[in-house]
Amino acid sequence: MKILQRNFYKRDPLLIASELLGKILVRNMNGSILSGRIIEVEAYLAFVDEAAHSFKGETTRTKSLFGEAGHTYIYSIHMQNCMDIVLSEPGTPNSVLIRAIEPIEGIELMKEFRNKENLKDLTSGPGKLCQALNITKQLDGVDITKKTSPIYIIDDEFSTKEIIKTKRVGISKAKEFDYRFYLKDSPYISRK
DNA sequence: AGGAAGATCTACT
DNA sequence: GTAGATCTTCCTA
Numbered sequence: 001m002k003i004l005q006r007n008f009y010k011r012d013p014l015l016i017a018s019e020l021l022g023k024i025l026v027r028n029m030n031g032s033i034l035s036g037r038i039i040e041v042e043a044y045l046a047f048v049d050e051a052a053h054s055f056k057g058e059t060t061r062t063k064s065l066f067g068e069a070g071h072t073y074i075y076s077i078h079m080q081n082c083m084d085i086v087l088s089e090p091g092t093p094n095s096v097l098i099r100a101i102e103p104i105e106g107i108e109l110m111k112e113f114r115n116k117e118n119l120k121d122l123t124s125g126p127g128k129l130c131q132a133l134n135i136t137k138q139l140d141g142v143d144i145t146k147k148t149s150p151i152y153i154i155d156d157e158f159s160t161k162e163i164i165k166t167k168r169v170g171i172s173k174a175k176e177f178d179y180r181f182y183l184k185d186s187p188y189i190s191r192k
Numbered sequence: 193a194g195g196a197a198g199a200t201c202t203a204c205t
Numbered sequence: 206g207t208a209g210a211t212c213t214t215c216c217t218a
Contacts, residue, residue: 080200
């Protein structure tokens with residue numbers, strides 16, 4: 001059960017995206033643990049990817065994206081929050097959007113935050129999982145490589161069977177790239 | 193100061 | 206399958 005270290009986040013972004021599948025996202029809320037297995041992600045690339053928030057340069061909103069690997073980038077859209085993991089060297093804003101997880105620990109608390117009972121409605125989308133894990137913009141830019149962090153990712157050596165690679169969801173530019181990855185047949189993916 | 197767009201979610205038909 | 210809710214952020218003037 002080891003926490004992914006910063007070097008993990010400094011390799012090829014598409015490789016990192018596929019390897020994040022099956023890892024466990026942990027949210028530590030003053031000792032209350034909420035966790036889930038990552039089953040869907042999307043990669044957003046620096047400089048060449050028109051769909052990336054970083055494409056038009058650094059702003060107050062996207063500051064975290066330009067920072068050091070192994071930190072969060074949390075932004076709001078349509079009254080929701082979404083979370084990216086920042087990759088690569090400072091100034092090179094590659095990132096991975098966490099789109100869906102499979103709930104493991106703290107399910108009752110997730111139901112409260114979501115105000116939903118159905119297990120499949122708790123974390124099956126980027127806005128949903130942030131609500132279920134109580135991830136707010138106060139957590140923008142936090143380091144996720146330490147055990148004392150409010151958010152971190154651990155590797156329990158889960159073996160992913162079949163990974164599907166398809167086009168990204170919900171964007172209007174650069175639609176042609178196959179930068180979305182998810183675990184085949186998971187009931188928790190955001191869309192088919 | 194105003195307006196438009198957006199990496200979404202929910203509910204309804 | 207599609208429309209509507211609803212708000213933060215950025216661009217323009």
